[in-house]
Amino acid sequence: ETGVTQTPRHLVMGMTNKKSLKCEQHLGHNAMYWYKQSAKKPLELMFVYSLEERVENNSVPSRFSPECPNSSHLFLHLHTLQPEDSALYLCASSPSDRSGETQYFGPGTRLLVL
Amino acid sequence: AQSVAQPEDQVNVAEGNPLTVKCTYSVSGNPYLFWYVQYPNRGLQFLLKYITGDNLVKGSYGFEAEFNKSQTSFHLKKPSALVSDSALYFCAVRDSNYQLIWGAGTKLIIKP
Numbered sequence: 001e002t003g004v005t006q007t008p009r010h011l012v013m014g015m016t017n018k019k020s021l022k023c024e025q026h027l028g029h030n031a032m033y034w035y036k037q038s039a040k041k042p043l044e045l046m047f048v049y050s051l052e053e054r055v056e057n058n059s060v061p062s063r064f065s066p067e068c069p070n071s072s073h074l075f076l077h078l079h080t081l082q083p084e085d086s087a088l089y090l091c092a093s094s095p096s097d098r099s100g101e102t103q104y105f106g107p108g109t110r111l112l113v114l
Numbered sequence: 115a116q117s118v119a120q121p122e123d124q125v126n127v128a129e130g131n132p133l134t135v136k137c138t139y140s141v142s143g144n145p146y147l148f149w150y151v152q153y154p155n156r157g158l159q160f161l162l163k164y165i166t167g168d169n170l171v172k173g174s175y176g177f178e179a180e181f182n183k184s185q186t187s188f189h190l191k192k193p194s195a196l197v198s199d200s201a202l203y204f205c206a207v208r209d210s211n212y213q214l215i216w217g218a219g220t221k222l223i224i225k226p
Contacts, residue, residue, distance in 0.1 A: 043204070048213065090157055097213075105157035106157050
């Protein structure tokens with residue numbers, strides 16, 4: 001349960017605010033992921049980092065900006081968000097971004113954009 | 115197109131009865147299949163996965179899943195449901211880019 005941590009757990013922000021989500025993994029993994037989870041929809045993969053390099057960017061709007069300073073930390077910088085961006089943002093990690101590796105998830109940040 | 119379908123939004127089962135949560139997939143090549151569970155206000159927890167070998171995969175909390183290649187299915191099962199099994203269950207398959215494609219989730223409700 002404590003292998004992947006996320007802060008803050010809850011965030012309320014206005015459309016003109018700038019905030020950042022933080023993820024930290026203590027599992028020694030080389031790959032990290034950001035997902036968006038909306039009610040009754042499949043998880044949407046936003047970004048993938050492998051060995052601190054971005055390997056996947058699924059047409060995410062530029063108001064979301066990821067940063068991976070090292071293999072243990074992942075950030076998601078938010079600016080000028082829209083109300084439809086309100087969702088649960090999940091961070092995950094895995095040993096690598098290849099093969100059948102299991103992904104381990106953090107508890108998520110519940111974001112509300114007003 | 116590569117995809118995962120969980121045809122039931124919600125499954126209701128009485129405690130002690132067997133449960134099944136359905137998943138079908140469409141993917142090129144050999145499928146890598148996963149089941150995850152999400153409890154309220156929590157992240158997803160890994161339950162089990164199929165990569166190769168025996169079609170019946172055993173996982174955490176007494177769950178198992180059966181891979182059926184001809185029916186392209188990977189249904190999650192448990193012989194005797196517990197109230198504490200009530201949660202949201204997600205099926206996923208690895209795509210050709212090594213990323214996971216997720217189903218929309220099935221809410222499992224176990225009634226005492």
